[in-house]
Amino acid sequence: MSGLEPSSSVAATGRPRFLDARGGRIKIQPEDVRGRFMKWRRVVYAVLVVHLLALPFIKNGKHPAIHLDIDARQFFLAGKAFNAQDVWLMVFLLAGFAFGLVFITALAGRVWCGWACPQTVFLEGIYRPIERWIEGPAHVRRRLVEGGWTGRRIALFLFKQSLYLVVSLILAHWFLAFFVSAPVLASLVVHGPAGHEVLFGIAMVVTGLFWANFAWFREQFCVILCPYGRFQSVLTDRKSLVIGYDVTRGEPRGKLAKGPGAPYRGDCIDCGRCVRVCPTGIDIRNGQQMECIGCAQCIDACDEMMIKVGRPVGLVRYDSLEGFEGRKRGPILRTRVVAYGLVCAAALLAVGLNVFALRTPFEANLLRSAGIPYVLEPTSIRNHFELHLINKHVDAVEFEVSVVGPEGTSVIVPQPRIKLGPLEGIRTPVMVTIDRARYHGPFELKATVKDLSTGQTRELGAQFRGPPAGPKS
Ligand code: SF4
Numbered sequence: 001m002s003g004l005e006p007s008s009s010v011a012a013t014g015r016p017r018f019l020d021a022r023g024g025r026i027k028i029q030p031e032d033v034r035g036r037f038m039k040w041r042r043v044v045y046a047v048l049v050v051h052l053l054a055l056p057f058i059k060n061g062k063h064p065a066i067h068l069d070i071d072a073r074q075f076f077l078a079g080k081a082f083n084a085q086d087v088w089l090m091v092f093l094l095a096g097f098a099f100g101l102v103f104i105t106a107l108a109g110r111v112w113c114g115w116a117c118p119q120t121v122f123l124e125g126i127y128r129p130i131e132r133w134i135e136g137p138a139h140v141r142r143r144l145v146e147g148g149w150t151g152r153r154i155a156l157f158l159f160k161q162s163l164y165l166v167v168s169l170i171l172a173h174w175f176l177a178f179f180v181s182a183p184v185l186a187s188l189v190v191h192g193p194a195g196h197e198v199l200f201g202i203a204m205v206v207t208g209l210f211w212a213n214f215a216w217f218r219e220q221f222c223v224i225l226c227p228y229g230r231f232q233s234v235l236t237d238r239k240s241l242v243i244g245y246d247v248t249r250g251e252p253r254g255k256l257a258k259g260p261g262a263p264y265r266g267d268c269i270d271c272g273r274c275v276r277v278c279p280t281g282i283d284i285r286n287g288q289q290m291e292c293i294g295c296a297q298c299i300d301a302c303d304e305m306m307i308k309v310g311r312p313v314g315l316v317r318y319d320s321l322e323g324f325e326g327r328k329r330g331p332i333l334r335t336r337v338v339a340y341g342l343v344c345a346a347a348l349l350a351v352g353l354n355v356f357a358l359r360t361p362f363e364a365n366l367l368r369s370a371g372i373p374y375v376l377e378p379t380s381i382r383n384h385f386e387l388h389l390i391n392k393h394v395d396a397v398e399f400e401v402s403v404v405g406p407e408g409t410s411v412i413v414p415q416p417r418i419k420l421g422p423l424e425g426i427r428t429p430v431m432v433t434i435d436r437a438r439y440h441g442p443f444e445l446k447a448t449v450k451d452l453s454t455g456q457t458r459e460l461g462a463q464f465r466g467p468p469a470g471p472k473s
């Protein structure tokens with residue numbers, strides 16, 4: 001029946017379980033599975049969901065641990081403040097994450113997809129449990145679909161979709177909290193969308209995207225959209241730890257047959273359980289496939305069957321391709337894996353050093369004002385400068401500014417003390433004058449900016465200029 005998955009394995013139809021005869025999508029109803037990996041995945045999902053949801057609400061000082069105020073171009077991360085000039089750090093951070101993912105993939109295949117990707121975590125940790133709770137286990141859901149649109153099915157469908165919408169709404173608001181901060185978001189929720197139409201619109205669009213993805217699109221995101229899945233085959237090699245089926249041990253597969261005259265069979269009893277629990281609808285016995293998200297559900301399913309028929313577990317297991325071929329497993333840490341790890345560590349170290357050790361808590365520059373380089377008065381020469389100051393603390397801080405020149409120079413700093421809020425910046429004028437009689441050529445000025453909260457100072461230099469010949473009045 002089009003739109004319904006066959007309960008038999010892929011071998012029965014000769015095509016993937018997620019495609020119908022015309023190449024259309026078949027909605028997968030993965031069966032429930034219990035086992036050691038499922039247990040650990042649930043623990044990991046719970047920890048990740050709690051952490052992810054708590055992040056915008058955890059405060060580090062006065063600001064949330066993560067607050068990305070794109071509108072004001074102010075970013076607060078782990079108790080540090082960043083502005084648009086710090087975007088270069090993102091290049092290193094993204095490179096670190098990218099090589100971290102490459103490192104993990106070369107080491108253990110798509111372990112990220114099955115264990116930590118938000119797509120899997122939210123789908124398997126929140127949305128599927130809601131489906132199971134409302135509509136029952138896979139065989140009941142399948143029967144429900146096969147029975148057509150009965151009144152009961154419509155009622156369950158509407159209830160399920162309403163809950164999906166509520167969860168999507170919560171997740172969308174949680175997502176927005178990263179950008180507008182949790183207290184601002186709470187006030188927006190309390191006071192309604194009036195006056196915040198754009199934010200409300202974004203919240204609704206994100207809700208719609210979450211709902212469409214987790215209620216309908218689901219495994220297609222991993223199978224069709226996600227570029228990482230396309231890369232995995234070039235990132236893993238014969239020594240990478242992957243989930244696979246032991247062909248030597250399992251074949252020839254066949255229904256359990258005992259007694260004298262029973263044909264010789266491998267350990268695979270062709271029960272199809274590993275296929276029916278697979279959330280992307282593939283048959284792991286067909287070898288490594290791009291659609292496999294490394295969730296390990298087929299391992300638990302097969303172990304369960306092996307225990308039932310009294311055979312050793314591990315027919316489907318984590319192993320290297322060399323291991324599956326019965327060869328001695330080589331070292332997991334190979335040269336290229338170590339190289340990926342080192343690049344990842346170097347990129348993250350560069351970010352860490354810049355954020356936690358080398359970072360200056362304020363930026364200051366003394367620049368000549370735009371326009372003419374000096375002003376000739378009847379008895380004096382005047383230079384105009386501008387002090388650019390940015391506070392990179394997460395709190396308001398007061399700065400002390402002083403400028404000195406050689407004897408005879410007169411300095412006017414209209415704001416010798418400046419108080420700036422977090423990531424606030426200012427451009428303040430500095431005027432320096434010298435008698436024309438005392439001017440004998442360009443000379444250096446020294447400006448000092450002192451951060452009164454830490455006592456840290458910064459010395460700045462600028463050149464005083466006058467007419468080339470040093471004219472006397
Ligand atoms: S083949 Fe196994 S590990 Fe891969 S997605 Fe299916 S159930 Fe998960």
Ligand code: SF4
Nearest residue numbers: 268269271272274302
């Ligand atoms: S669960 Fe194990 S025994 Fe059953 S079909 Fe899959 S590999 Fe064979």
